[in-house]
Amino acid sequence: MQIRQFIYRGSRLIVSCGVLLAALAGLVVLCVPASAQSAPEAAAPSGASANPDGGRRGRNGGADAGPVLPTPRTADGKPDLSGVWDGGGGYINKEIPGGQLPYTPAGVAAYQYNMTQAPDPQSVCIIVGQPRADMDNRPFEIVQSPDRVAFLYERDATFRVIRVDGSSHPADPELTFFGDAVAKWDGDTLVVDVTALKGDKVWSDNVGHPHSDQTHLIERWSRPDKNHLFLDLTIEDPKYYTKPIHVTRTSRLQSWPGVGEEACDENNVDGAHLGPGLGTKDGTRGFDKSAVQRSATSPATTNQ
Amino acid sequence: MKAKLAFLVLVVSTIAAVPVFAHHSFAAEFDENKPVTLKGPVSKVEWENPHVYFYIDVKDDKGAVVTWGFEGGSPAQLLRSGWTHTTLKVGDQVVVDGFLSKDGAHLVGTRSVTLADGTKLRGGAGAPGDFGPSGQNGDQ
Numbered sequence: 545m546q547i548r549q550f551i552y553r554g555s556r557l558i559v560s561c562g563v564l565l566a567a568l569a570g571l572v573v574l575c576v577p578a579s580a581q582s583a584p585e586a587a588a589p590s591g592a593s594a595n596p597d598g599g600r601r602g603r604n605g606g607a608d609a610g611p612v613l614p615t616p617r618t619a620d621g622k623p624d625l626s627g628v629w630d631g632g633g634g635y636i637n638k639e640i641p642g643g644q645l646p647y648t649p650a651g652v653a654a655y656q657y658n659m660t661q662a663p664d665p666q667s668v669c670i671i672v673g674q675p676r677a678d679m680d681n682r683p684f685e686i687v688q689s690p691d692r693v694a695f696l697y698e699r700d701a702t703f704r705v706i707r708v709d710g711s712s713h714p715a716d717p718e719l720t721f722f723g724d725a726v727a728k729w730d731g732d733t734l735v736v737d738v739t740a741l742k743g744d745k746v747w748s749d750n751v752g753h754p755h756s757d758q759t760h761l762i763e764r765w766s767r768p769d770k771n772h773l774f775l776d777l778t779i780e781d782p783k784y785y786t787k788p789i790h791v792t793r794t795s796r797l798q799s800w801p802g803v804g805e806e807a808c809d810e811n812n813v814d815g816a817h818l819g820p821g822l823g824t825k826d827g828t829r830g831f832d833k834s835a836v837q838r839s840a841t842s843p844a845t846t847n848q
Numbered sequence: 849m850k851a852k853l854a855f856l857v858l859v860v861s862t863i864a865a866v867p868v869f870a871h872h873s874f875a876a877e878f879d880e881n882k883p884v885t886l887k888g889p890v891s892k893v894e895w896e897n898p899h900v901y902f903y904i905d906v907k908d909d910k911g912a913v914v915t916w917g918f919e920g921g922s923p924a925q926l927l928r929s930g931w932t933h934t935t936l937k938v939g940d941q942v943v944v945d946g947f948l949s950k951d952g953a954h955l956v957g958t959r960s961v962t963l964a965d966g967t968k969l970r971g972g973a974g975a976p977g978d979f980g981p982s983g984q985n986g987d988q
Contacts, residue, residue, distance in 0.1 A: 800928065805923075806922055810898070848937075
């Protein structure tokens with residue numbers, strides 16, 4: 545059995561202030577959270593992890609164990625990407641040596657804004673859209689038919705539908721969180737082209753990297769064997785990044801009956817209390833100290 | 849242009865480290881260096897999104913009762929870890945392992961819950977070493 549392990553080592557949040565004196569321009573004082581946590585010590589291929597405490601139950605469904613099974617195919621001979629998949633997860637710079645994204649000045653400003661001026665949009669129940677859904681660690685399901693492929697995301701009960709019918713992007717599109725997605729097959733790879741993404745109140749991944757409304761995604765999805773789904777993602781965003789960003793993710797087939805349901809606003813006690821960015825300035829992520837007291841005044845059980 | 853470049857180089861170099869955890873991270877709220885084990889009867893259960901909370905009345909060493917709150921994963925995540933919505937009932941005697949909240953509140957990020965019959969379940973708060981139901985350590 546193959547075992548891959550992620551080992552995280554926590555470290556304290558470091559806020560570093562860089563004082564910049566430009567010779568010709570004015571001076572700018574920047575306080576940027578330089579790092580929230582160290583990168584994984586042993587970075588495995590994207591999404592790979594195994595729980596030595598018995599994560600096979602539910603977590604991998606045994607996807608990494610046993611023989612390699614052939615890729616299921618649809619009646620027209622294409623790989624069938626349908627299935628309930630684990631998130632895998634990641635962040636858009638995880639395959640860049642040193643992690644430095646090729647920001648433009650506008651990209652730097654956008655990242656600083658995400659870290660210092662506004663909370664994570666997902667934490668206040670704004671749907672994450674793309675490419676963040678591609679980088680998430682929550683399960684998703686793919687339901688594939690010949691000309692429409694649906695992604696059903698557990699995260700905040702969201703979805704998108706990709707057109708595989710030869711249609712193009714609209715000429716004057718509405719910008720949305722998940723964008724406009726059209727695809728065609730390139731051999732055994734479904735190549736999905738996404739445009740018309742919003743650029744405000746969006747993160748590209750769960751650690752706050754920005755993307756603009758000029759973002760263009762090329763997602764190459766394949767299913768190399770029954771138990772694995774592979775994403776090869778290219779992010780082009782000339783407004784925030786000087787060159788395309790490339791990142792991959794592997795998801796594993798699960799035996800769960802489906803994704804769970806999430807209702808972000810149901811009891812979002814943190815939402816009103818969050819700090820900006822990764823939210824760790826004073827150690828409070830939002831659970832109000834008085835919330836323990838509220839337990840005495842509200843019903844003993846909820847949703848039981 | 850040179851000033852702009854210098855600006856960019858300096859700023860980018862301060863963002864060189866790769867942050868791994870998001871706002872929802874365990875580390876944003878709980879201290880992995882402060883593990884705690886508490887036990888007592890369950891007084892309340894909030895089986896809701898985005899996090900399940902439950903409360904235990906814990907007797908301190910002077911016999912005074914203090915209500916502690918425990919945060920877990922979402923219902924969907926806990927279901928994948930063997931919970932159901934009725935796993936915890938008011939009055940159940942449980943033992944909870946987790947990590948203390950950074951801000952001193954009586955709040956714990958739950959690593960595991962042991963029921964009276966010995967069943968041990970993951971709490972799903974995303975503590976290090978607690979590969980939560982979605983698998984990715986430390987990230988919810």
